[in-house]
Amino acid sequence: MLANDKLILALPKGRILNDVMPLVRKAGIEPEAAFNDPDARQLNFATNNPGLEVIRARSIDMATLLSFGAAHFGVAGADVLMEFDSREIYAPLDLKVGYCRMVVAQPEDSAQEDNPARWSHIRVATKYPEITKRHFAERGVQAECIKLNGAIEIAPSLGLCRRIVDLVSTGSTLRANGLVEVEEIATITSRLAVNRTAMKTRPTELTGWIERFREAVHDLPS
Amino acid sequence: MKKTAHPALLPAGLADVLPPNAMQEAKATEDLIHSFATCGYERVKPPLIEFEDTLTSGSGAATADQSFRLMDPVSQRMLAVRADMTIQIARIATTRFPDAPRPLRLSYAGQVLRVKGSTLRPERQFAQVGAELIGSVLPAADAEVILMAHQAITNLGIEDVSIDLGLPTLVPAICEHLGITKSSDVQHLRTILNQKDASAINRFSEPAAQVFGQLLNAVGSATDALRVIKGTSLPLPALRQCEHLEAVVSILRKKAADITLTLDPVEIRGYEYHSGVTFTLFSPKVRGELGRGGRYQLSGYAEAGEQEEATGVTLFVDTIMRSIPAPVPTRRLFALLETPAREIANYRAEGWVVIEALADHSDPAAEARRLGCSHVIQNSAIKNV
Numbered sequence: 001m002l003a004n005d006k007l008i009l010a011l012p013k014g015r016i017l018n019d020v021m022p023l024v025r026k027a028g029i030e031p032e033a034a035f036n037d038p039d040a041r042q043l044n045f046a047t048n049n050p051g052l053e054v055i056r057a058r059s060i061d062m063a064t065l066l067s068f069g070a071a072h073f074g075v076a077g078a079d080v081l082m083e084f085d086s087r088e089i090y091a092p093l094d095l096k097v098g099y100c101r102m103v104v105a106q107p108e109d110s111a112q113e114d115n116p117a118r119w120s121h122i123r124v125a126t127k128y129p130e131i132t133k134r135h136f137a138e139r140g141v142q143a144e145c146i147k148l149n150g151a152i153e154i155a156p157s158l159g160l161c162r163r164i165v166d167l168v169s170t171g172s173t174l175r176a177n178g179l180v181e182v183e184e185i186a187t188i189t190s191r192l193a194v195n196r197t198a199m200k201t202r203p204t205e206l207t208g209w210i211e212r213f214r215e216a217v218h219d220l221p222s
Numbered sequence: 223m224k225k226t227a228h229p230a231l232l233p234a235g236l237a238d239v240l241p242p243n244a245m246q247e248a249k250a251t252e253d254l255i256h257s258f259a260t261c262g263y264e265r266v267k268p269p270l271i272e273f274e275d276t277l278t279s280g281s282g283a284a285t286a287d288q289s290f291r292l293m294d295p296v297s298q299r300m301l302a303v304r305a306d307m308t309i310q311i312a313r314i315a316t317t318r319f320p321d322a323p324r325p326l327r328l329s330y331a332g333q334v335l336r337v338k339g340s341t342l343r344p345e346r347q348f349a350q351v352g353a354e355l356i357g358s359v360l361p362a363a364d365a366e367v368i369l370m371a372h373q374a375i376t377n378l379g380i381e382d383v384s385i386d387l388g389l390p391t392l393v394p395a396i397c398e399h400l401g402i403t404k405s406s407d408v409q410h411l412r413t414i415l416n417q418k419d420a421s422a423i424n425r426f427s428e429p430a431a432q433v434f435g436q437l438l439n440a441v442g443s444a445t446d447a448l449r450v451i452k453g454t455s456l457p458l459p460a461l462r463q464c465e466h467l468e469a470v471v472s473i474l475r476k477k478a479a480d481i482t483l484t485l486d487p488v489e490i491r492g493y494e495y496h497s498g499v500t501f502t503l504f505s506p507k508v509r510g511e512l513g514r515g516g517r518y519q520l521s522g523y524a525e526a527g528e529q530e531e532a533t534g535v536t537l538f539v540d541t542i543m544r545s546i547p548a549p550v551p552t553r554r555l556f557a558l559l560e561t562p563a564r565e566i567a568n569y570r571a572e573g574w575v576v577i578e579a580l581a582d583h584s585d586p587a588a589e590a591r592r593l594g595c596s597h598v599i600q601n602s603a604i605k606n607v
Contacts, residue, residue, distance in 0.1 A: 067341050067342070068341070068342070068509060069509040081417070086341055087340075087341075087416065087491055087492075088341055088342060088509075088510075089417070090417055090418040091417045091418065091419050092417075092418040092419065092420055092438075093420065093421065094419070094420075094421035094422075191419075194418075195509075197504055197506075197508075197509050197510065197511075199441075200384065200386045200484055200486075200502070200504045201382075201384050201482075201504050201505070201506040202506065203441075203442045203443060203484050204442075204443070207441075207442055
């Protein structure tokens with residue numbers, strides 16, 4: 001991490017990128033043409049700003065890249081930031097895109113006869129073991145987490161566990177798998193997140209970018 | 223069959239430091255201690271292990287959950303291995319030097335052990351070098367320690383070291399003033415401020431949203447930040463603290479105008495036991511902190527019962543090692559078996575590393591190269607190999 005180096009902005013791959021790109025452009029950042037080619041093997045891209053480079057990374061890796069300073073700032077889901085809970089990351093701006101909710105869900109029939117006050121230990125399938133453990137520990141329940149990276153909704157029907165913690169946007173995946181939401185843990189949006197050391201050593205540049213993104217969020221109707 | 227671990231495998235977070243890094247670390251430690259000594263800070267050496275209750279009381283509570291513990295078969299009491307040395311120096315100041323004139327200037331260097339590594343420091347054992355200025359409440363004392371730490375690091379060849387100032391007592395003072403006392407509210411607010419989450423602050427009720435919103439905006443260059451802070455309406459105790467901070471900034475500006483100075487009035491994490499101005503040293507070349515410190519209150523061992531204030535700094539040798547220039551390779555000289563000891567001593571005094579032959583060699587030049595020597599002494603003269 002060198003002071004006279006280019007700043008590196010990390011952007012998430014996949015669906016969320018479509019929501020984020022209008023903000024990035026509005027903030028005055030135009031990545032080189034290859035960035036818009038989904039088949040490009042390249043991972044880092046130049047921009048119209050000679051002091052700024054963009055990298056594409058998986059959403060779940062954002063917290064890791066940002067806490068180690070591999071990227072100076074980036075777009076990260078609140079879910080990922082909560083899961084990693086790193087003291088090396090600041091999340092100064094809510095980009096108000098990628099809206100969804102993190103919920104506890106379980107099969108419809110079991111939800112009716114269940115009494116959460118009796119729980120001392122539960123088993124939960126989730127992509128977010130840390131958030132899940134913290135959430136249940138706060139009310140005195142020990143959550144044994146089964147870490148899955150996808151298709152979490154199928155876990156209860158396979159007999160892996162009775163509950164899941166996952167993101168929902170419309171709730172159709174839950175319904176299709178016979179699950180009902182029993183509790184909301186948090187509402188999730190994408191954040192502009194910044195590496196702490198970068199913020200301390202290059203404050204002017206980074207606060208400048210944060211400000212431009214802030215204006216972009218303000219200008220674009222969500 | 224029991225599977226035995228490979229003999230080279232060490233427990234997580236522990237490592238062998240090898241040449242040339244071990245030497246470089248020792249040298250850096252010595253240089254830092256020397257820098258402090260030239261400012262009148264005298265070295266003390268507390269033990270590695272102490273009674274748990276003394277090591278984890280007062281400001282030691284900050285590292286209580288980071289300490290290894292063991293039972294002392296002799297006293298039948300619990301002992302803790304130090305996870306930080308500041309508390310030990312504070313103990314020495316109040317118990318061994320209660321009558322020494324103030325301000326008291328002490329320095330230290332040593333290894334600490336922690337139960338868990340962190341994201342940026344997976345090491346569980348690492349070296350700390352520090353200094354404490356005990357018994358002064360003046361802003362000049364804060365400035366002295368900050369500038370001394372900056373100079374000590376700069377002396378090692380690290381450039382562009384910036385200083386991030388903080389005032390961890392500010393947020394609690396404002397909370398109290400605004401009547402935010404419920405522990406869940408305070409906790410929530412701390413989380414938001416630690417993440418610098420301006421959007422979440424807006425969801426707080428007025429006037430908290432406004433005050434903390436302004437403070438969040440103040441994060442950045444020290445001069446701008448001070449202006450923003452002075453524009454916020456603060457309760458009296460918070461105002462006093464800000465005046466102290468302003469005085470420190472003005473001394474720093476006057477004495478060393480070229481240092482990059484940032485200010486973060488809402489940084490509280492890691493400074494739970496500080497009572498005044500705090501600071502963190504950063505280099506743009508490495509991730510993580512080079513060192514940190516600040517003002518704190520010494521827990522009262524003193525019979526007088528009055529609390530003493532101190533301000534100190536802890537430098538993290540592992541982070542510093544990652545940012546210092548690579549060591550200059552030493553000049554190595556190979557001396558044949560018959561070379562007189564006096565001659566060898568002279569070369570060593572000139573700065574050569576002299577490797578002595580243990581037997582006769584038919585091809586001294588080849589043997590010299592094998593041992594990493596660039597030169598050989600033959601017949602009282604140096605020859606390039």
